[in-house]
Amino acid sequence: MANPGLKRLGDLLVDEGVLSPQKLEEALKTQRASGKRLGEVLQELELVVESQILDALANQLGVQKIDLGSTPPDPEIAALVDPEVIKRHKALPVKLEGNNLIVAMVDPLNLMAIDDIRLATGYDVKPYICSEKALDMRFQELFGVSHEASQHLDEWRKEMMKDGNTIKELLKKTATLTELEDAPIVRFVEAILEGAVDQNASDVHLEPKEDKLHVRYRVDGMLYRVMTVPKAAQAAVIARLKILAGLDTSERRRPMDGRIDLKVRNASFDIRFSTLPTMYGEKIVMRLLNKEMAHATLSQLGFEEDELNVWKDIINKPHGIIYLTGPTGSGKSTTLIASLATIANEKINVVTIEDPIEYQLPTINQVQVNRKVDFSFAEALRTILRQDPDVIMVGETRDRETADLAINAALTGHLVFSTLHTNDSAGGLIRLNNMGVERFLIVASVEAMVAQRLLRTLCKNCRKKYELDPHEYDIVKPYLGADRDPAKLKLYRAQGCEMCHNYGYSGRTAVCEILQMTRDIRNMIMANASVQDIKRQARREGMNTLFESGMKKVFKGQTSIEELFRIARPEEDEDSSTSEKAGRALLEELPEELYAA
Known part of the structure; x- marks a missing residue:
């Protein structure tokens, strides 16, 4: 212009x-x-x-x-x-x-x-x-490759074909080509990684197909295809990445793991690299960890004020074991690190066992699991107990041995944090018992089970207000409050714009279900009560379910009801007392733009 x-x-x-x-x-x-x-x-x-x-x-x-x-x-x-x-x-x-x-x-x-x-x-x-950014994004969707990446591919094709090379000869030259720092294929790989950083992707997937190579980014927990690479470039792209990861480019039959330390957009990244042989070539997944990114604080995780206050009380207990439960990618490690950073000080010895170490904290002693030398969670925990710890974090309780060691540590005066893979908080208690941990040990050591999920938050630039349909009306009515009319309520839903890369969402927030070990809950565990009965009792005592925690964020306009249903559902087997609890308003005040009183 x-x-x-x-x-x-x-x-x-x-x-x-x-x-x-x-x-x-x-x-x-x-x-x-x-x-x-x-x-x-x-x-x-x-x-x-x-x-x-x-x-x-x-x-x-x-x-x-x-x-x-x-x-x-x-x-x-x-x-x-x-x-x-x-x-x-x-x-x-x-x-x-x-x-x-x-x-x-x-x-x-x-x-x-x-x-x-x-x-x-x-x-x-x-x-x-x-x-320009929006045009580039739409070009990717329509034609498969970003402007920048496409230019590098074009340069690569011209460079490799200018001497009349066949595709077979072209691929033979790949290893040599990828060692040249100014080679177009090198810049193309850089464009893939830079695109991932620009979109705040946590993972990059390269998936070989019969006639092309798909590239997908995981953004806010969801996978999106961002480009399609010509099949002729597949070997060169994968070889370049394997060289960066220090892996043998000639080995394509076995899965391999590696690491890449790389600067992308002036930030240092630790990239965890994994290959998997598939029908059409090696599939690659890269986990991007920004080494310079500060860990989130507890107040930044998105917990509601009442949930945060309860959690702070729990993590300041003098001893016992606290479990976070949820699937991979539900934010458990982030919450644990934020919690440890909150309580750590010069007067206590805090030690973590992680795989991998995602955030580096100067006030904490962090230990990396190394299975190649049989240094497992259990072996690390056994060693740490000889290191005079006050607080211990075990990244994951995977087996009976680790569970027993963690519980024994809690019973001998240590505060222990760990994670489990279960759907809800009550299920975590039963999971421990199924591992072989005696019920009396669970009752004596566990202080809380906290289920957690991550909800995508709506893009504030493009979220769209709308009126509820009859189905949504029925869903929200029990949580809105008896004195409020659902017909006066409006909610937000995702739309998509340039600022959020047309996803409709930008960022994530935590929702949780905090089950505290009260006397009644302990008695129920000793009586071998079911998950449903334990959860029902916890709700009578004031526990919000994952769905109720998420519904608060729906009412505040932070997320959509569709997104909430992706990670949780309302309880279907409530008895009269829990139904009465659900009938009370989850929020005392609603945003004026969403509820016309």
Whole structure:
């Protein structure tokens, strides 16, 4: 948009009243130091959001803005133009309005792009300004590879085929190629990892198929396909990653594990690397751990105030064992680390046994399990008990031996934290008994069982308010309160926009079910009561279920009822006393925008 008659972006935002001159000067100093574009700097400093920049540019240029998050391109319309043209001009056909072709453009003044698209389609082009990030995301969805990654693949193809190499010869050169730091395939792999970091992905999956290689990111617990790589590049991509992980590129028959220490976007990552031989080649999964990211504090996990107060009381007990339960990826380790960071001080010896160590804490002694030398959770715990510990965290109780050692530690004056894989808190008590732990030991040592899940939180930029349908009306009524009318309630649901990569959600929050070991609960365990009976008693004593904890966040507009149902369901076997509890309002106050009293 290099037009001498146009104002510079900073001046434009000041004139529009979006930015103060003082804040602009602050941003310009940061820009000069970083070398980044001003728009990028303004967003990083949280002085403006991208939509404000686009609004200002649209007003100056006399064009309309299009949100590709809420207005997805018609695939048949997008296919009217060669992907190479779309990629080169950063101009994506979206839809037809009569004889006008609506085209989303990063630069709506690019006359060459407009002419190329008009000649290719025969339609009059109506340019709309859009976000470059959103256009790149839509291009990935439509054509399989991001702009940056696609460019690197194109360079790789040209470089490898320029001497008339066959595909077979091309693949033979892969190992040599991947050792060249400026090779296009190297930059392509970097683009995959950078994309994962940009989207806050926890894992990257590379999945070989018959004629292509799929790349998927796990974002906020869900997997999304982000690109499709040509089959010809599969061997080169996998070989490059295996070299980074220090693995033998010629070994493709056995599963292998490795680690990659890498800087991505100026942050240091410890990447856990795993291969699995499949029908169409090696499947790779990478777990990304940001070594520089600070651990979350208890207040940042998302617990409701009453839940947080109960949890703080529990973790400050002088001795006993506290279990967190839930499936892999439910945030158990994060909660434990935040809890230990809360209670750790110079006067006590806190030791953890982890696999892997995800967050490094200076006030805690952290031990890494190493199965290659038979250093298991049980062996580590046995050793730690000779190290004069006050507080011990065992990353996972997997077997009878570990359970017995942890419980004995709790009975000898130590405070012990650990995790179990069960669906709910009451189920954790039965799980210990099924492992072979005697009931009297469970009763004597366990202080609390806490079930936890992670709910995706709605993107605040695009969440959409709506009225409840009859089914949702019936679901929320018991939890809203007898004196409130569900007909007056509105909730939010996911929509999708540029800011959340069209997922509709951004970030996650914890919900929990805290079962404290009261006298009645202990007596029920000794009497070999069922999971349902124990849970029913805990609810009579005031315990909120996972569903009730999540429903509070639905009422607050933090998440959707669809997301809550993904991880929990309302209790179906409530007796009269628990139904009476459920009939009371979960929240004393509801947000004004959601409930018109």
